[in-house]
Amino acid sequence: MRDTFIVAIKAILVNKVRSLLTMLGVIIGVGSVVLLTSIGTGLQAYVEEQFAALGTNTLYIVPGTPFSEGGGFGGQASVIEGTKPVLKKQYLREILRNNREVINDGLVMAVAINKAKYQNTEQKVSLLGTTSNFENIYSTKTNKGEWFSKIDNEKKSAVVVLGPTVAEEFFGNIDPIGKKIKIGSKSYRVVGVTEKKGGGFGGPSFDSYVYIPLETMYDDLDVQFIDNLTLKANEEVDIKVAIKAVEETLLKELDEDEFTVVDQTQILETITGILGMFTIGLGGISAISLVVGGIGIMNIMLVSVTERTREIGLRKALGATPNTILTQFLIEAALLSLIGGLIGLIIAYLGSLALQPYFPAKVTMNAVLMAFGVSTAVGLFFGAAPAKKAASLSPIEALRYE
Amino acid sequence: MLLKINKVSKHYKIGDNIIKALNNVDLNIEEGEFIAVMGPSGSGKSTFLQVVSMLAQPSSGQITLKGKDVTEYNEIERSKLRNQEIGFIFQQFNLLPRTSALDNVALPLLYAKVNIKEREKRSKEMLEKVGLGDRLNNTPAQLSGGQQQRVAIARALVNNPSIIFADEPAGNLDSKSGEEIKKILTKLNKEGKTIIMVTHEPDDASIAKRLVIFKDGEIVNDSKIKGQKQIEKNNKEVEDKN
Numbered sequence: 007m008r009d010t011f012i013v014a015i016k017a018i019l020v021n022k023v024r025s026l027l028t029m030l031g032v033i034i035g036v037g038s039v040v041l042l043t044s045i046g047t048g049l050q051a052y053v054e055e056q057f058a059a060l061g062t063n064t065l066y067i068v069p070g071t072p073f074s075e076g077g078g079f080g081g082q083a084s085v086i087e088g089t090k091p092v093l094k095k096q097y098l099r100e101i102l103r104n105n106r107e108v109i110n111d112g113l114v115m116a117v118a119i120n121k122a123k124y125q126n127t128e129q130k131v132s133l134l135g136t137t138s139n140f141e142n143i144y145s146t147k148t149n150k151g152e153w154f155s156k157i158d159n160e161k162k163s164a165v166v167v168l169g170p171t172v173a174e175e176f177f178g179n180i181d182p183i184g185k186k187i188k189i190g191s192k193s194y195r196v197v198g199v200t201e202k203k204g205g206g207f208g209g210p211s212f213d214s215y216v217y218i219p220l221e222t223m224y225d226d227l228d229v230q231f232i233d234n235l236t237l238k239a240n241e242e243v244d245i246k247v248a249i250k251a252v253e254e255t256l257l258k259e260l261d262e263d264e265f266t267v268v269d270q271t272q273i274l275e276t277i278t279g280i281l282g283m284f285t286i287g288l289g290g291i292s293a294i295s296l297v298v299g300g301i302g303i304m305n306i307m308l309v310s311v312t313e314r315t316r317e318i319g320l321r322k323a324l325g326a327t328p329n330t331i332l333t334q335f336l337i338e339a340a341l342l343s344l345i346g347g348l349i350g351l352i353i354a355y356l357g358s359l360a361l362q363p364y365f366p367a368k369v370t371m372n373a374v375l376m377a378f379g380v381s382t383a384v385g386l387f388f389g390a391a392p393a394k395k396a397a398s399l400s401p402i403e404a405l406r407y408e
Numbered sequence: 409m410l411l412k413i414n415k416v417s418k419h420y421k422i423g424d425n426i427i428k429a430l431n432n433v434d435l436n437i438e439e440g441e442f443i444a445v446m447g448p449s450g451s452g453k454s455t456f457l458q459v460v461s462m463l464a465q466p467s468s469g470q471i472t473l474k475g476k477d478v479t480e481y482n483e484i485e486r487s488k489l490r491n492q493e494i495g496f497i498f499q500q501f502n503l504l505p506r507t508s509a510l511d512n513v514a515l516p517l518l519y520a521k522v523n524i525k526e527r528e529k530r531s532k533e534m535l536e537k538v539g540l541g542d543r544l545n546n547t548p549a550q551l552s553g554g555q556q557q558r559v560a561i562a563r564a565l566v567n568n569p570s571i572i573f574a575d576e577p578a579g580n581l582d583s584k585s586g587e588e589i590k591k592i593l594t595k596l597n598k599e600g601k602t603i604i605m606v607t608h609e610p611d612d613a614s615i616a617k618r619l620v621i622f623k624d625g626e627i628v629n630d631s632k633i634k635g636q637k638q639i640e641k642n643n644k645e646v647e648d649k650n
Contacts, residue, residue, distance in 0.1 A: 322487065323463060323490060
């Protein structure tokens with residue numbers, strides 16, 4: 007077996023250029039399958055990471071039904087529902103009052119966009135109106151200064167907390183704490199800057215928000231709309247039970263299709279489901295090139311068998327059994343394919359490294375194993391016909407072949 | 409008795425015609441013999457070579473090698489038998505291109521599952537024996553025709569076979585290289601090797617000790633060789649019988 011291996015390797019090396027061209031199909035096939043799936047899985051891992059940072063016992067109440075039954079996002083109806091101002095502040099109070107055993111805390115979140123100005127810097131910012139417990143529920147600590155307080159909210163104080171990106175944009179190297187930033191027509195004192203978090207699903211990154219007390223926002227900026235209610239469920243309670251309890255409370259006020267209570271896993275499942283399909287789709291498309299690569303190998307191996315008819319005849323005359331010849335050609339095809347797969351893998355790995363700064367591409371062990379497995383299988387499968395042809399040659403006919 | 413050929417026939421069917429390439433051939437070959445097989449083209453001498461060298465199976469008859477009936481051997485058994493007992497020298501040399509002389513000679517040992525160290529040692533010895541000890545790593549393209557045929561002879565000898573079959577061994581060579589090859593074959597026979605050589609050159613045949621002439625698939629002459637003149641005479645007699 008070891009010797010047959012060496013014979014096959016020598017046959018590949020004797021025709022270097024042809025061997026490389028033969029491998030090209032598999033190189034491209036494996037390379038694209040691995041690279042594209044690495045993009046898909048990298049994206050999935052990235053999303054999961056972002057969600058994990060938020061904790062698993064967080065519930066969101068959003069208007070409309072953005073997550074339809076069959077997974078995936080809802081249709082037109084849900085979009086319309088989502089724009090209706092159905093959520094009200096008092097619902098949060100009712101939920102907290104009626105479900106003390108299951109819900110620990112909750113906040114209201116409203117988002118608006120407005121112009122902000124500090125000295126010469128003027129640009130639009132996303133305002134996130136909320137209460138001081140945002141710090142705990144979204145575990146967003148301040149890096150400098152402090153969060154606005156409960157009293158700030160009740161008193162409608164003109165204070166803001168900046169996300170690090172906004173702070174950088176407006177203040178650069180200057181310490182923003184205590185500085186006044188103009189939003190709309192009023193000035194607000196910066197009391198804190200949050201630490202870098204990244205993420206922020208379905209909107210800007212949490213780092214680029216300007217956080218403002220909810221009551222201040224309602225008063226100053228003419229905002230009525232509530233984007234969502236975020237609830238922190240009791241860690242010891244099953245999240246499904248918590249959802250049920252919250253839904254029951256809300257159904258006293260709202261219709262079934264006017265709101266949705268979702269938890270992290272539902273959102274996560276929907277997104278990873280989509281990304282999974284995306285990955286499979288990409289992999290499937292590139293797998294076609296792998297099949298084409300396999301046909302290329304079969305083609306060249308058939309030519310090679312014809313070309314080497316005399317050699318095969320000679321080997322048989324000198325004592326090679328049909329099985330030895332079969333094995334030799336099978337190993338040759340599998341090796342061609344495997345080496346092609348290896349080169350494709352290296353190219354895909356380098357490609358994913360090149361993508362890293364822009365995209366969370368990730369070559370997984372599964373992709374590597376699959377690349378090896380599939381390319382060997384392709385070689386064996388498409389090498390079988392030529393190898394069989396070689397093995398069945400009669401030594402006399404083969405020796406006479408010109 | 410080394411090789412006993414008993415009423416061996418080989419028939420080919422082409423369309424509705426049956427071609428009797430070999431017809432009830434009997435021949436006994438003792439160890440150490442050097443036989444020249446001659447005959448006009450189509451006489452069956454090539455088929456004879458294929459059948460007795462285990463490349464082809466006879467249609468009928470019996471072949472006994474070293475007392476063993478090998479007639480009904482299957483393909484795998486015949487592969488092994490060729491590997492162990494038979495050495496081939498072809499008119500076209502049939503060396504593997506782009507492969508060193510050493511690796512070419514080692515080929516039968518590879519299929520005999522001899523380990524690599526032993527393979528190299530024995531192949532080197534054989535190449536030295538045919539005078540190519542300094543050409544171990546040359547590929548066929550880097551060797552002259554005569555040298556290539558000597559590599560082929562080394563390959564035929566390397567697994568120490570009982571019989572060497574040579575098909576026009578000097579047929580593709582200039583006269584000087586041809587003479588060298590004939591010298592080597594004569595020497596091998598003197599050392600006790602059994603050689604069966606197909607040729608149409610009386611000059612080449614004269615190095616053998618026994619002459620077998622084929623015609624129409626049958627042996628029509630089986631005589632001791634006394635010289636080139638006698639070979640020419642015997643061949644002429646066969647032709648004149650028509």
